[in-house]
Amino acid sequence: MTKNIMIVGVGGQGTLLASKLLGKLFLEKGLDVKVSEVHGMSQRGGSVVTYVRYGEKVFSPVIDKGQADIIISFEILEAARYVDFLKKGGSLITNTQQINPMPVITGAAEYPSELENKLKALDINLECFDALSIARQAGSQKAVNLALLGKLSNHFDFSEQQWLDTIETSVPAKFVEMNKKAFLLGRNA
Amino acid sequence: MERKLMLGNEAFARGLYEAGCGFVSSYPGTPSTEITEFAAKYPEIYAEWAPNEKVAMESAFGACLAGKRSFCGMKHVGLNVAADPLFTISYTGVNAGMVIAVADDPGMHSSQNEQDSRHYAIAAKVPMLDPSDSEEALEFTKLAYEISEKFDTPVIVRMCTRIAHCQSSVKLSERQQLPDKPYVKNIAKYIMMPGMAKKRHPVVEQRTKALTEWAETAPVNRIDEGSDSSLGIITASTCYDYVKEVCADKYPVLKLGMVNPLPEKLIKDFAAKVKKVIVVEELDGIIEAHCSSIGVKTTGKELFGNIDELMPNIVAEKLGVPYSTGSKLSEEIPGRPPVMCAGCPHRGLYYILKKHNLTVLGDIGCYTLGATAPLNATDTTICMGASVSGLHGFNKAGAAGLTGKTVAVIGDSTFMHSGITGLVNIAYNESASTVIILDNSTTGMTGHQQNPTTGFNLKGDPCTKIDLESLCRAVGIRRVRVVDPYNLQQVEEAVKEEVGCGEPSVIISRRPCALLKTVRHPGPIIVDESKCIGCKACMKIGCPAISIVGKKAVIDQTQCVGCNVCAQLCRQNAIGKKEA
Numbered sequence: 001m002t003k004n005i006m007i008v009g010v011g012g013q014g015t016l017l018a019s020k021l022l023g024k025l026f027l028e029k030g031l032d033v034k035v036s037e038v039h040g041m042s043q044r045g046g047s048v049v050t051y052v053r054y055g056e057k058v059f060s061p062v063i064d065k066g067q068a069d070i071i072i073s074f075e076i077l078e079a080a081r082y083v084d085f086l087k088k089g090g091s092l093i094t095n096t097q098q099i100n101p102m103p104v105i106t107g108a109a110e111y112p113s114e115l116e117n118k119l120k121a122l123d124i125n126l127e128c129f130d131a132l133s134i135a136r137q138a139g140s141q142k143a144v145n146l147a148l149l150g151k152l153s154n155h156f157d158f159s160e161q162q163w164l165d166t167i168e169t170s171v172p173a174k175f176v177e178m179n180k181k182a183f184l185l186g187r188n189a
Numbered sequence: 190m191e192r193k194l195m196l197g198n199e200a201f202a203r204g205l206y207e208a209g210c211g212f213v214s215s216y217p218g219t220p221s222t223e224i225t226e227f228a229a230k231y232p233e234i235y236a237e238w239a240p241n242e243k244v245a246m247e248s249a250f251g252a253c254l255a256g257k258r259s260f261c262g263m264k265h266v267g268l269n270v271a272a273d274p275l276f277t278i279s280y281t282g283v284n285a286g287m288v289i290a291v292a293d294d295p296g297m298h299s300s301q302n303e304q305d306s307r308h309y310a311i312a313a314k315v316p317m318l319d320p321s322d323s324e325e326a327l328e329f330t331k332l333a334y335e336i337s338e339k340f341d342t343p344v345i346v347r348m349c350t351r352i353a354h355c356q357s358s359v360k361l362s363e364r365q366q367l368p369d370k371p372y373v374k375n376i377a378k379y380i381m382m383p384g385m386a387k388k389r390h391p392v393v394e395q396r397t398k399a400l401t402e403w404a405e406t407a408p409v410n411r412i413d414e415g416s417d418s419s420l421g422i423i424t425a426s427t428c429y430d431y432v433k434e435v436c437a438d439k440y441p442v443l444k445l446g447m448v449n450p451l452p453e454k455l456i457k458d459f460a461a462k463v464k465k466v467i468v469v470e471e472l473d474g475i476i477e478a479h480c481s482s483i484g485v486k487t488t489g490k491e492l493f494g495n496i497d498e499l500m501p502n503i504v505a506e507k508l509g510v511p512y513s514t515g516s517k518l519s520e521e522i523p524g525r526p527p528v529m530c531a532g533c534p535h536r537g538l539y540y541i542l543k544k545h546n547l548t549v550l551g552d553i554g555c556y557t558l559g560a561t562a563p564l565n566a567t568d569t570t571i572c573m574g575a576s577v578s579g580l581h582g583f584n585k586a587g588a589a590g591l592t593g594k595t596v597a598v599i600g601d602s603t604f605m606h607s608g609i610t611g612l613v614n615i616a617y618n619e620s621a622s623t624v625i626i627l628d629n630s631t632t633g634m635t636g637h638q639q640n641p642t643t644g645f646n647l648k649g650d651p652c653t654k655i656d657l658e659s660l661c662r663a664v665g666i667r668r669v670r671v672v673d674p675y676n677l678q679q680v681e682e683a684v685k686e687e688v689g690c691g692e693p694s695v696i697i698s699r700r701p702c703a704l705l706k707t708v709r710h711p712g713p714i715i716v717d718e719s720k721c722i723g724c725k726a727c728m729k730i731g732c733p734a735i736s737i738v739g740k741k742a743v744i745d746q747t748q749c750v751g752c753n754v755c756a757q758l759c760r761q762n763a764i765g766k767k768e769a
Contacts, residue, residue: 011527023356027194034322035194035356038298044555044634045733046527060434061322061355061427064502066515081522084515100736101525106563106728107737109523122516141747 002055004063005152008082009074010099011048014145018072019050021149021166025158026054036061047078047101072152074131074144075099076115083119092124093151095131095144127151134185140175143182150186160187192360197352200323200359201262201290202227204330209365210234210260210288212252214245216606217635218264219299220353221292225262226638229647233364238638238647241573241606242267246274246289250343253287254379256369258334262290265306266572270607272309278343279313280389281379285370286337288330292348295427295471296498299350299634301553301570303496305472310345310449314393316400317345317449318409321429323357329446332409340396340403347448349471351427351498401450409446410455415439421463422508423456423476423487428469428499435505435512451479460485467492467508471499529558531734532703532710532750534629537674538598539566540730540754541681547596547688550583552576552608554600555633555702563731567598574599574607577624581611584620593689596623602632602640605655609664615693616665623687623694626657627674630701637705661695668694675700677757703750711766713749714756716742720763727755727764 005022009015016037023035036051051063068086072093073079079094086092096116103109112118116128129151135143146167153163164180171179195203201224205213213236215225229236239245245261252259263271268291278287291309294300310317316336318329326348333344377385404410415421417439424432425445432442443459445451460466460480468477468489477489492507493499505512529536539559542549543566551557551567552575559566569579576597583595599608604626615622632638639645644654661669668690672683680698687694701708713734716727723740734748735755744755744764756764 010525012530020356023194027192027358033194033356033358036351037196037354037356038350044527044530044558045525047525058357059430060501061351061357061430062500064500064512066513067501068515077522077525080518081525084517086515087513088515090515100733101523102528102562102731102733103523103526105733105736106731108562109521112518112520112522115518118518118520122518124516 002053002058004068005052006063006068006071006082006085007050007052008071008078009048010078011044011046013074014142015048015050015074017170018145018149019052021170022052024166024170025162031055032058034058034061047081049082070152070155072148074148076128077101077111079119080112080115083122083124086124088123090124091127091155092119093127093148094119095148096128097130097132097144129189131186134189135182138182138185139178143179146179146182147186147189150183151189153183153187192358194356195323195359196223196354196356197320197323197326197348198223198354199227200327201330201346201348202231203359203361204327205260205288206231206234207327207362207364208286208331208334209258209367210334211257212249212259213237213261214239214248214252215262216240216242216245216267217632217638218267218292219635220294220350221262221264221267221290221348222635222638223353224290225647228260236647238640240641242271243273246271246278249287249289250274250278253283253285255372256285258286258367260288260290263292264300265291265293265304266300266302267291268306268309270573272313275309275315275343276313277381279315280381280386280393282341283337283343284372286334287343288333288337289343289345290348291345292350292353293472294350296350301572303472305475306345306347307448307475308473310347311475314397315343315345315449316340316447317347318446319347319426319448320352320446321426321444322352323355324359325446326352327359329409340400342396347426349426397450401452404447404450404452405455407447410452411444411446412459413438413442413444415441418462419464420508421459421466422469423459423466423480424469425476426471428471428504431499431501431504432469432508434501435510436508445476448475451476453483456480456485457483469493469499469504526561527558528561528731528733529555530703531732531748532752534674534698534700534703535559535627536564536730536732537677537752537754538625538627538680538698539564541677541684542566542596542598544681545684545688547594547684548583548591550576550579550595550597552597552599552603554603554627556598556600556627559598561731563729573603574611577608577611578614580622580624581615581618581620584622585618593621596625596684596688598625598627600633601626601628601630601642601657602638604657605641609660612661612666612695613664620693621689621691623696625696625698628657628697628699631705633702637702657697666693666695668692669697671697671699673700674698675752675754677754703752711751713746714744714751714753714765715746715767716744717763717765720761722761724760726758726760729758730754
């Protein structure tokens with residue numbers, strides 16, 4: 001059975017590294033994997049989405065509405081935007097951080113209030129947590145992606161060591177320790 | 190050999206490497222850029238960024254003529270630029286193999302139109318392969334060289350966003366070691382003047398026949414058997430993935446790996462074994478039209494239309510397969526369009542253009558985003574270079590009330606690509622036009638590629654740096670000046686003096702892209718809450734780092750780089766460096 005994970009966020013938040021790490025782990029497990037990214041214009045602060053699919057044989061590079069087992073969101077408005085991609089009973093893991101999109105900044109739209117409560121009312125498993133604080137605690141606000149990945153890691157049966165080894169081979173040497181720290185803090189949050 | 194997870198574009202580059210390709214010349218364009226970037230990582234391959242796709246294709250032709258397997262890559266609209274050589278290289282054929290990548294963008298994730306490149310393969314009468322995943326991107330690239338040399342033709346491999354930017358696993362092989370093919374002078378083949386070209390055209394037609402024959406049995410076109418022959422599906426590219434995703438092995442599927450020329454007998458035989466045929470293809474109904482032309486009745490476009498990319502649920506719905514949808518929040522979710530980054534050097538310039546209410550003919554790049562609220566600074570975006578040539582026509586039209594109020598904005602890389610000829614026209618035909626070159630020392634939107642003005646080549650080595658000021662003067666522009674877009678006063682003075690000065694002029698707005706790793710930023714600035722009166726003057730520049738919280742402006746310290754443009758707009762002097 002193919003499993004579907006979506007990683008959503010704001011361009012520039014480091015969503016691509018999270019999908020790269022997941023892809024590596026599933027491939028090493030001997031599974032077929034597809035990881036789809038969008039490059040170019042939407043990376044400039046726009047809403048971005050990455051699809052990670054794994055299983056015996058994966059065909060579609062993308063995940064459609066109602067098909068995702070897990071969505072991991074780097075920003076809560078993006079969680080709300082993509083929540084209908086989740087299967088009934090699927091898991092939504094979201095950072096509680098708010099980043100105002102330009103229509104909100106210019107006053108053309110309002111940032112919806114109480115998103116956390118509204119998401120809770122849906123037929124999904126919701127895990128909200130403050131990944132930005134965890135990242136700061138680990139030493140850099142840029143480590144939000146690893147904090148979220150840490151939280152997500154509890155959904156799979158890879159060992160902690162497997163995750164840490166993959167991090168080690170996927171990020172520049174000088175950031176390894178900080179990223180591992182953010183990952184572990186997220187995993188235990 | 191080992192299996193590796195590779196982006197479609199990385200796998201394509203691996204295919205170039207394994208096929209023994211020795212020469213790569215491309216112009217960046219999403220979603221094709223990474224093919225060339227990954228190819229450049231192989232020391233065995235000479236790889237370069239050309240100023241534009243036409244130059245890239247002609248250089249690749251030269252290299253294949255000299256005996257090396259060659260490649261050029263581009264996005265779909267890049268093939269418009271390179272169409273001129275393509276149509277005639279089709280006549281001359283090649284010496285060593287020549288492969289062209291063209292990457293379509295169904296859904297327009299990062300493009301100005303949704304054109305279907307398969308039309309070019311048909312019109313130029315060259316074969317086109319259409320992979321469905323990374324493995325095929327690699328294998329089809331190698332196959333493309335074999336076809337190129339066997340049938341004496343350039344070969345196009347068509348990528349699209351979902352193949353180019355999807356990682357899937359590939360099997361790696363060794364590089365093929367090839368001697369250079371000797372170049373033999375052959376004017377009947379390579380000089381396409383009328384007398385010779387007339388003799389080459391029948392060769393091209395014959396070649397298409399031979400390729401059609403080859404397509405009937407080539408493994409690149411294959412049938413996946415299905416258990417239910419009430420329906421047969423003909424498909425290619427990403428749509429094959431969607432069809433298999435939603436139908437698994439239920440219906441027989443004819444997967445076409447080569448979309449030009451298309452087989453006849455294979456399609457007829459397939460259709461004869463099923464009750465009805467549906468063609469699933471993105472964009473235009475090219476396979477469907479072919480089926481109709483050979484008398485095979487199908488449905489396709491009446492179900493799927495020719496607009497936007499397809500997705501699994503649409504394919505499921507139209508093929509009558511059940512699918513589920515998720516639950517939505519009831520409220521409106523504000524959009525999050527892409528924006529110019531905090532610290533983007535284009536922002537200050539656009540603010541001044543907007544302040545002076547100028548008509549701004551825009552071009553292709555990050556600065557296209559100047560069209561969005563709140564700057565709303567630009568009026569047009571067509572294609573690479575159209576700002577400069579368009580401005581000339583706009584001014585020469587002499588419409589009342591427009592003269593002396595219009596400028597063109599074009600990035601450094603785009604200017605080198607197609608802006609120079611427009612500027613030559615402005616100088617030659619003397620229009621009082623002001624062209625603003627947004628020189629951010631990189632090709633920004635496609636992800637920071639070098640270009641002829643940066644002083645570095647694709648491999649990252651220092652090289653000749655084209656001097657924009659000298660270039661503009663050399664084509665006959667007497668008024669050329671440089672401004673720093675972080676300095677609003679300087680920009681405003683230049684714009685006021687040059688626009689409406691009555692003769693051709695160029696303003697070079699120079700400041701490296703804020704995202705370049707080599708750029709040192711002064712660091713974030715803050716709003717002094719006690720001085721801020723909430724007038725929102727700083728909000729006019731549309732910086733994603735500034736927002737109003739309560740009634741005061743707040744600068745997001747994680748995004749701000751300290752460009753200080755907002756501080757120059759604050760009459761209360763409320764914005765500045767945090768005091769130590």
